[in-house]
Amino acid sequence: MKYVDEYRDPALARSLAAEIASLVTPGEVVRVMEVCGGHTHAIYRHGLEELLPPEVELVHGPGCPVCVIPMGRVDDAIAIAETEGVTLATFGDMLRVPGGSGSLLQAQARGADVRMVYSPLDALELARREPDRHVCFFAIGFETTAPATAITLLRARAQELSNFSVFCNHVLIEPPLRAILETPGLRVDAFIGPGHVSSVIGSDAYRFIPEEYGRPVVVSAFEPIDLLQSIAMLLRQRIDGRCEVENQYTxxxxxxxxxxxxAAIAETMEPREDFEWRGLGVLPASALRLREPFAAFDAERLFALPGARIEDPKACRCGEVLTGQIKPWECGVFGTACTPERPLGTCMVSSEGACAAYFSYGRLRRPREEAGVGA
Amino acid sequence: MTVGRETCSTCGDVALPGRVREVDGLEAVVEVEGQSERVGIDLVPDARPGDLLLCHAGIALERLEGDRG
Structure with a gap:
């Protein structure tokens, strides 16, 4: 398939791996954070860490939108779903995220009308087909997904639907990156920038990272060749003494x-004063809410929500995983009390979550790390 | 586990190229990894059959450069 097959060529991957090995200084570890959960998933799925020299250590970042949703917002969604006459529609992975009082899937088992959709437009279609019910779309995602919600809101207004709303939890990529960059004792030397978030916000949006924090960024696509090429580009910047944003995903x-x-996002949504992130705490201007002209579609205005702030389970160390301070397997409940089948923390829920990706694909890596190689 | 596809539909990883088969107003039928899907083309309203679109969460984000026809 065009735009896929040529980026999975094994011979080219081996040649890039050899190039990467030639670009490191023996014994000098370079820690590269892949911001996007899609990159984390691709790295494990294709076994890319095994192709890298021990001097390149990959650190998994906060870019999985499922993983950063705080438990209180899940409880708010459950409260909407359990309202008489309401259907709550959302993406599949959100159904299993544990809130303070169970997950949406458990609410569904208790009788709530919770449905899985692939697109907010599917939720809008549900509302159109079932005029006697109110359909609320539980919206999550970074700037990649916000345009789909924005288009849906614009269509809902054009169609004058009165039985549709959005529970908006869209988040922005810059604030968590700043929070990570300001973490005391930061252990990240360079960043692989998100690919599809960048297709919306542009690669220039990351210029603050080299300019204010002195770390290079390469915006990368998601295939094995793309990721290896991006790592080589980051290493080449170090050798050349450059520190800038480069775009591999041209x-x-x-x-x-x-x-x-x-423009669609700006017409329908505006930044909130602040938003709670799992593992990162409350970050100013880090999420979006609906603008006033779309108040009639705003679930936060239409429903009485608990709005509680719920502490993460003490044993769960999702926060430290999300900020790259520990590897998934260093969490005491990883693979025991917390598994993809029964997740305790959000990082184990989505296949893009670092813990789930590690659990599914990466466990062979652990002996190598425990032996201190690359540490 | 992610339902339906190997990856989560909220994630940029599933912004996949889809070839337009037919266009009906602001909806297009595209072929993504061998499967037909309907996507909104509000952001690429001039899309036409043969175009390759980057699709995510039920909408086309944009046309892939230089791949018309």
Whole structure:
């Protein structure tokens, strides 16, 4: 398939791995954070860590939107779902995220009308087909997904639907990156920037990282060749003494992003004062809410929500995993009390979560890390 | 576990190229990894059959450069 097959060529992967090995200084470890959960998943799925020299250590970042949703917001969604006459629609992975009082899947088992959709447009179609019910879409995701919600809101207004709303939990990529960059004792030397978030916001959006924090960024696509090439580009910047934003994903990402998608977001949503992130705490201006002209579609105005702030389970160390301070297997409940079948923390829920990716694909790596190679 | 696909539909990882088969107003039928899907083309309203679109969460985010026809 065009745009896929040529980026999975094993011979090219081996050649890039050899190039990467030639770009490191023996014994000098470079820690590279892949921000996006999609990258984490691809790294494990394709076994890319095994191709890298011990001097390149990959650190998994906060870019899985399922993993950063705090438990209190899940409880709010459950409260909406349990309202008489309401259908709550959301993406499949959100159904299993544990809140303070169980998951949406458990609410469904108790009788709540919870449905899985692939797109907010599917939720809108449900509302159109079932005019006697109110359909609320539980919206999550970074700037990649916000345009789909924005388009849905614009269509809902154009269709004058009165039985549709959005529980908006869209988040922004810059604030958590700043929070990580300001973490005392930061153990990250370079960043692989998100690919599809960048297709919306543009690669220029990361210039603050080299300019204010002195770390290079390469915006990367998601195939094995892309990721290896991006790592080589980061290492080459170090050798050349450069520190800048480079774009490996030129077939999709432009420096200025996607003006139409940005305009749709700006028309329908605006930054919140602050938002709670799992593992990162409350970050200012880090999420979006619906603008006033879309108040009639705003679930936060239509429903009485508990709005509680719920502490993560004490044994769960998702926060430290999300900020790259520990590896998944260093958490005491990893693979025992917390598994993809029965997740305790959000990082184990989505296949893009670092813990789930590690559990499914990466356990062979652990003896190597425990032996101190690459540490 | 992610239902339906190997990856989570909220994640950029599933922004996949889809070839337009037919266009009906602001909806297009695209072929993504051998399967037909309907996507909103509000952001690429001039899309036409043969175009390759980057699709995510039920909408086309944009047309892949230089791949018309």
């Amino acid at each position: 077939r999709v990402v432009r420096p200025e992003g996607n003006p139409r998608a940005l």
